[in-house]
Amino acid sequence: MYKIKLYNNIAPIGINAFDERYDVSEDMENEDAILVRSANLFDIDYNPNLKSIARAGAGVNNIDIDTCTKKGIVVFNTPGANSNAVKELVFAGMLMASRDIYHGIEWAKSQTNNENLAKDMEKQKKQYAGNELAKKSLGVIGCGAIGIQVANLALRFDMDVHGYDPYMSVDAAWNLSRYVKHEKAIEDIYKKCDFITLHIPQNDQTKGIINKEALDMMKNGVKILNFARGGLINEDDMLEALDSGKVACYITDFPTPKLAGHPHVIPIPHLGASTSESEDNCAVMAAKETIHFLQYGNIKNSVNMPEAIMDFNHKFRICVIHKNIPKMLTKITDTLSTENVNIENLLNKSRKDIAYTMLDLDHEASDAIINKIRQIDGVTRVTTYAGE
Numbered sequence: 143m144y145k146i147k148l149y150n151n152i153a154p155i156g157i158n159a160f161d162e163r164y165d166v167s168e169d170m171e172n173e174d175a176i177l178v179r180s181a182n183l184f185d186i187d188y189n190p191n192l193k194s195i196a197r198a199g200a201g202v203n204n205i206d207i208d209t210c211t212k213k214g215i216v217v218f219n220t221p222g223a224n225s226n227a228v229k230e231l232v233f234a235g236m237l238m239a240s241r242d243i244y245h246g247i248e249w250a251k252s253q254t255n256n257e258n259l260a261k262d263m264e265k266q267k268k269q270y271a272g273n274e275l276a277k278k279s280l281g282v283i284g285c286g287a288i289g290i291q292v293a294n295l296a297l298r299f300d301m302d303v304h305g306y307d308p309y310m311s312v313d314a315a316w317n318l319s320r321y322v323k324h325e326k327a328i329e330d331i332y333k334k335c336d337f338i339t340l341h342i343p344q345n346d347q348t349k350g351i352i353n354k355e356a357l358d359m360m361k362n363g364v365k366i367l368n369f370a371r372g373g374l375i376n377e378d379d380m381l382e383a384l385d386s387g388k389v390a391c392y393i394t395d396f397p398t399p400k401l402a403g404h405p406h407v408i409p410i411p412h413l414g415a416s417t418s419e420s421e422d423n424c425a426v427m428a429a430k431e432t433i434h435f436l437q438y439g440n441i442k443n444s445v446n447m448p449e450a451i452m453d454f455n456h457k458f459r460i461c462v463i464h465k466n467i468p469k470m471l472t473k474i475t476d477t478l479s480t481e482n483v484n485i486e487n488l489l490n491k492s493r494k495d496i497a498y499t500m501l502d503l504d505h506e507a508s509d510a511i512i513n514k515i516r517q518i519d520g521v522t523r524v525t526t527y528a529g530e
């Protein structure tokens with residue numbers, strides 16, 4: 143029986159993907175795998191049996207990736223599974239930033255006892271007049287699953303769209319409209335755009351990227367949307383820019399006590415991915431990644447291990463996570479050859495310092511030989527799988 147521990151609400155359709163071979167619960171101990179959304183996993187005790195963590199979502203800054211990699215724990219996320227939900231909310235945010243719908247609604251809701259509402263609102267509405275999105279410039283920082291969708295849709299709103307992403311994959315580039323202007327320097331986004339929207343991960347390189355230096359380069363009255371992560375913004379610098387009017391509006395899915403109450407902040411309580419469609423997509427993808435890994439050792443959509451997928455139609459499989467250094471394959475296969483085991487299929491993939499080797503055998507290898515592989519210098523983890 144595989145044991146799955148849940149953190150956060152994982153959509154039932156994902157949990158139902160686990161069949162009778164799985165025990166799934168929030169109180170699980172000695173779990174083989176974790177399914178999580180935004181819960182902070184930095185302080186968990188890693189039980190030695192833990193093999194994978196699947197983030198039902200995109201951002202993995204709630205998971206200690208370095209520790210997982212050192213321990214041979216495969217971390218997955220669900221690329222693109224919630225991008226449509228975020229894109230739609232970004233446009234809600236952009237519309238709220240350009241038309242003062244937010245304060246207009248607040249006023250209208252306070253008028254329940256006003257018999258003259260029809261007349262009064264015609265006087266009041268000038269307070270909430272705004273601008274159209276058409277012809278305004280939008281800078282998209284990070285053209286991945288979400289950024290691409292935001293950029294492409296903005297063109298349909300007749301916006302002048304600029305994209306910045308020095309690490310964009312070729313696959314992603316195919317999906318981005320050729321009418322999006324390619325900016326090679328982030329400073330050009332800062333200088334040229336009326337709206338700037340962030341769609342990058344939070345990591346050591348991007349933490350506090352929107353700071354005083356960046357804000358000073360921006361147009362007066364710029365509107366900034368942050369549906370990526372709170373830590374991308376230097377809070378004090380943003381507060382100063384909001385007070386001075388440099389930033390006319392900050393729309394954030396990650397409000398903090400310091401910024402939430404500011405009159406020019408539209409705070410949203412991390413609702414970007416909170417649609418039933420996106421929760422279902424993420425849960426199903428996370429569950430499938432976990433199942434394919436626990437049952438067959440296949441790795442797809444990992445953020446710390448190479449992609450490695452091999453059909454499993456032999457008697458026995460050994461998967462080895464090891465350092466990406468010379469002679470590892472020789473040492474593993476030499477060890478197996480001492481028992482006269484035939485390797486029917488082999489896949490070796492690497493990602494930075496880590497490598498993953500899958501070996502399909504014509505018969506089961508003994509515990510003694512598996513333990514010998516475990517003892518090879520540079521081997522982090524060895525997992526065995528019996529053919530079905």
Ligand SMILES: NC(=O)C1=CN([C@@H]2O[C@H](COP(=O)(O)OP(=O)(O)OC[C@H]3O[C@@H](n4cnc5c(N)ncnc54)[C@H](O)[C@@H]3O)[C@@H](O)[C@H]2O)C=CC1
Pocket residue numbers: 199200201202221222224225228283284285286287288289306307308309310311314341342343344347348369370371395412413414415416
């Ligand atoms: N508000 C919410 O509920 C949600 C928030 N997110 C956040 O949005 C982020 C982006 O999500 P996706 O688009 O799905 O991820 P993604 O991985 O598809 O795209 C991220 C893009 O950012 C680019 N990038 C990385 N560092 C960069 C840098 N320094 N400058 C410019 N570009 C850079 C990458 O090359 C990649 O194309 C996630 O990491 C997560 O933090 C994601 C989903 C839901």
Ligand SMILES: O=C(O)CCC(=O)C(=O)O
Pocket residue numbers: 179180198199200201202224412415416
């Ligand atoms: O699970 C959620 O609601 C949060 C989604 C998110 O922030 C992400 O996918 O990065």
